[in-house]
Amino acid sequence: MIIALLQGFFGFCAIIITAYLVRHYIFTLTVLKKSKNRKTQTAPLNASCNPTVSILIPAHNEEHVIEKILQQMSQLTYPKDKLEVIMIDDASSDKTGQIADEYSKRYNFIKVLHRDKKIGGKGKPAALNAGLKMSKGDIFLIFDADYLPEIEIVEKLVSPFSNPQVGAVQGRPVVLNEPENILTRMIALERISGYRVDQEARNSLGLIPQFGGTVGGFRHSVLDEVGGFDPKMLTEDTDLTISIYGAGYKVSYVGEAECYEEAVNNWRAYWRQRHRWARGHMQVCFKHSFNILKSKKLNLKEKVDGLLLLHIYFVPILTLLSLLLGIPLIVLSPETPQILWFIVPVTLYSFVGNFAPFFEVGIGAYLDGRKRLQWLAPLMIFAFLYNMLICSKAFIDVLIGFLRGSQGDWAKTEHLGKGKSYISN
Amino acid sequence: MKIRNVLAATLFIEIAVVCLFFAYRYVNIQSTIALMLFNGLFITIIFQLNGSFAKKTCLLALGNVLGAFWNYLFFQLINSGEQHFGRVFMVFYALIFPFVNVAWVVPFWSLSISFLTPNTEPQGKL
Numbered sequence: 001m002i003i004a005l006l007q008g009f010f011g012f013c014a015i016i017i018t019a020y021l022v023r024h025y026i027f028t029l030t031v032l033k034k035s036k037n038r039k040t041q042t043a044p045l046n047a048s049c050n051p052t053v054s055i056l057i058p059a060h061n062e063e064h065v066i067e068k069i070l071q072q073m074s075q076l077t078y079p080k081d082k083l084e085v086i087m088i089d090d091a092s093s094d095k096t097g098q099i100a101d102e103y104s105k106r107y108n109f110i111k112v113l114h115r116d117k118k119i120g121g122k123g124k125p126a127a128l129n130a131g132l133k134m135s136k137g138d139i140f141l142i143f144d145a146d147y148l149p150e151i152e153i154v155e156k157l158v159s160p161f162s163n164p165q166v167g168a169v170q171g172r173p174v175v176l177n178e179p180e181n182i183l184t185r186m187i188a189l190e191r192i193s194g195y196r197v198d199q200e201a202r203n204s205l206g207l208i209p210q211f212g213g214t215v216g217g218f219r220h221s222v223l224d225e226v227g228g229f230d231p232k233m234l235t236e237d238t239d240l241t242i243s244i245y246g247a248g249y250k251v252s253y254v255g256e257a258e259c260y261e262e263a264v265n266n267w268r269a270y271w272r273q274r275h276r277w278a279r280g281h282m283q284v285c286f287k288h289s290f291n292i293l294k295s296k297k298l299n300l301k302e303k304v305d306g307l308l309l310l311h312i313y314f315v316p317i318l319t320l321l322s323l324l325l326g327i328p329l330i331v332l333s334p335e336t337p338q339i340l341w342f343i344v345p346v347t348l349y350s351f352v353g354n355f356a357p358f359f360e361v362g363i364g365a366y367l368d369g370r371k372r373l374q375w376l377a378p379l380m381i382f383a384f385l386y387n388m389l390i391c392s393k394a395f396i397d398v399l400i401g402f403l404r405g406s407q408g409d410w411a412k413t414e415h416l417g418k419g420k421s422y423i424s425n
Numbered sequence: 426m427k428i429r430n431v432l433a434a435t436l437f438i439e440i441a442v443v444c445l446f447f448a449y450r451y452v453n454i455q456s457t458i459a460l461m462l463f464n465g466l467f468i469t470i471i472f473q474l475n476g477s478f479a480k481k482t483c484l485l486a487l488g489n490v491l492g493a494f495w496n497y498l499f500f501q502l503i504n505s506g507e508q509h510f511g512r513v514f515m516v517f518y519a520l521i522f523p524f525v526n527v528a529w530v531v532p533f534w535s536l537s538i539s540f541l542t543p544n545t546e547p548q549g550k551l
Contacts, residue, residue: 025466032473327516358531359466362538366474374539378531381524 006329013322020315021357023308027201028360034204035367049162053078053154054137054220055085058127060120062145063094065262069145070103073110078154085110086134090127091120096145124213125229125236132220132228141217146262148176149215153257157217160252167222167249168240170199171215171257180265185376186383187263187270192364192373193356195255203253207305211244211251213237215259222249233287235280242288242306248297270383271390278313278387278394279401285310286398312355316384316391355387430479437479437486444489448496456496459526463492467537476541484537495529 055073059066066087073085087104089097089112100112113134115127128142139158143149153171160166172195175188202209211218213236226243233239241251264270292298292306356364358377365374441464449457467488472481506514 028470032470036473323520326520330516331512358527358534359470362534363470366538366542369542371539371542371544374535374542375532377535378527381527381531 003329003332006325006332010322010325010329013318013325016311016318017315017322020308020312023305024198024357024360026205027197028357028363030201030204031197031367032363034200049159050079050082050155051138051158051161052082052136053084053158053217054131054135054140055083055154056088056128056131056135056140056142057085057145058088058090058124058131058142059092059096059100059145060090060127061092061094061096063092063096063099065146066096066099067103068148069143070100070110072148072151074103074107075151076149076154077151078158080109082137083109083154084135084137086131087112088127088131089114089120090124091115091117123231123234125233126231128229128236129231132223135220138220139217140220140223142214143259144214144261147173147214148260150258150260153215153259156254156257160254161219163250163252165250166219166252167244167247168211168218168251169216169257170209170211170251170253171259172196172199172253172255173212173215173261174258175263176260177262177265182376182379183267183270184263184265185373186380189361189365189373189376189380190356190383191263192368192370193361195253196364196367197360198356199253200255202305206301208241208245208302208309209251209253210309211237211241214261215257218244219249222247233280233283234276235284238281238284238310239287242284242292242310245298245302245306246288246291246295267386270386274387274390275394275397278391279398281310281313282395282398285314286402313391313394315355316388317395320388320392430477433479434482437482440486441482441489444486444493448493452493452496452500455522456493456500459496459530460489460492463488463530467534471534471537471541474538474541475543480540484540488533488537491529491533492526495525499525 057066057069057073070085070087076083085107087100087110089100097112097114100110104110104112111134113131115121115130119130120127132140139161141154141157149171157169157171160169173191175184175191177184178188179185199209201207218240222244223240226240226247229236230239244251264273289307289310292303292310295303298306358380361377361380362374365377445457445460445464448460464485467485471484472478474481503514503518506517
């Protein structure tokens, strides 16, 4: 009986992990095919689409980086009479607010919203909701304080909104401090696979490209329709992505709209950031999975992709369980066909590389012309093993949170402004 | 395609097939399936990239030689381990088997793609 249960669970894990493997294989082939057809051609900008735009920059103690992004904002090529930049100083105790005030005096399209410690400091969704009330644009875009957008990014990001079906857009983050250490280089590889392949393919296949919380934006009316940002969610971006699809709109991915970010540069910060992502993703999964299944606005392939997207942080846990379950099965049931032992390990190693198989990472780097960065792909196994622990801990925390009725605190990522140049080799 | 490239490609494909047969005959079914999966991924993905057909088949053959040899060594290690430590050693085998295959598949994959990556340096837009 126990052996049968174990074998059943082992088979279940194998099927789930294989489904993800096939999904990413399809993504890889799709992007390869698309790159052959388009080569270096970039998406044409829609010149007739120039709505009023509000850019929201939430910042909590970001004195090391805030000046850089505000400087970049001052150089945006989008018509300034249709643009407003709202810097949300979310209860900062450093010089973030002062630096922003200086820019606000110099440029009249830059505004600062100060939130004191009584109402501020409660996480990004709450800060964004405050900024949203102040904004007047038809479209609003969000950038984290450590991001440096290219100067034409607004034109590129608002272009898809000429299609009334599009409720949100997502651009492409590129790691700026990549040369700093081995971890930042590995995160750069993760980003390449996640955006150059994953998001691009989902966009091309008509699935669910995900709004990533930054380097993207929304139609103001759509956000009002879905009720704004849910301050209880740790990953408000994923929550909104699903809500937008549930309301009958789409998210469009614009790979040409690049924005440069500072990746976390140590394993402790990596744990904190990924733990929040995993925990938040699991919250959203519990909130939306049933809604996706019963939604009449989503077609079958969107439902399947939505469910796979929401459950992706459970994959490292399943992989860990599969490995551990192999031990009692070998001991208790030596007569089990050898092939059974093989299925999960193979899918496991195919998944090495933190939520993207090695072949997807490789093709992403290839398409970006990243010759030497390729060589680091084998090291991603360490990030994957680390993510097994992170996701398992996050799952336990989510369960405890449900029992206690708490959603978890927002873990802020510290940014030091170390990214100075974009190096590609 | 030049005749010498066709001949070279044919030779490399034969090497890959021989490696598969070797893995099936002298190693075990797991290793054979690992090689088959590697070949499937390699042919459907890497064969679409830039580079001559002969170069890609050469890389495929090299991958098969490496994979078959690697798995053979590991298989011998496991056999010795099982004789000395008994069935408990099989637990160890099951746990590390995927990582042993990662250790040759992923580096070889990365290296192969870097050989085929065009020498164009992308520029940042800042």
